Amino acid sequence: MIFFRLVLAFAFITALGGCQTSAENKKVEQDNSKRASLHYRLGIDALHKGYLPKAFEELMISDQISPNQPETLDAIAYAWRVRGNQNEAKKYYELAMDADAGSATQNNYGSLLIEMGEFEKAEQHLRTALEDPRYRNQALAFTNLGDALAGLEKYEEAIKSYRKAQMLSPNWSYPKLREGQAYVKFGRPHFAQALFETILRSEPANQPALRDLIQLLKGKGEGDLLRKHLQAFIENTPDDLQKAWAKDEIDHLKK
16 A cells, blocks of 8 residues: 555656656747747848848847748848858758748749749749738739749740739839830830830839830930930939939930
8 A cells, every 4th residue: 555655656746747847848948939039030120221240140049049940041041142142042942941931932032043043943933922812922923923934035924924913013113114124025115115104104213114214215216205204313313323323324315
């Protein structure tokens, strides 16, 4: 009987010790999660402010504390991209996807692959990003998909993708700009001109659209039209360097 009571007591103590260990482990995990989250937020803040070394430091600490977090790996990939190291960025995007990263990472990775000229692979990842209807940045994903398709010289499909992006984000002129650039490559300069001019009517200080229009119309006897757009740009842009650029372009038209 005494032996039986001792066994029960030992079992109770063992169980209690196991519960304490489990509780302690859970607390350590929670503390690590909080620390990792703090360093992640500090890294993102530094990244947004352009403090790249600080961003790397904080994000890598976060990754050490809590490895294989897709958001952290995605942020490290972006930091490497900003630093200009595409291969390191690619490695971290792939690690993030191995850790079940979502559509945002698929989109970011697809965009990087476009920069690297890997258009077929980019198309695959961008279509994967768009499979999730809950993904909030679908307009950007459709624009990136258009770029991938244009890189593959599938211009008609690219234009359809740019228009989907425009439909999803009607106040964002970038998809229309990319569509115009695709029309230039597609051999339809008149349609491209119409798109660039449409952008400039609503955004006279849109430098990329004006730059593309200048390249399209240079040497075609459209000096008066270009001067009109350049003057409107000078009047609407608050940036002195952009104003100087436009004035130089006007001087070039006189030559």
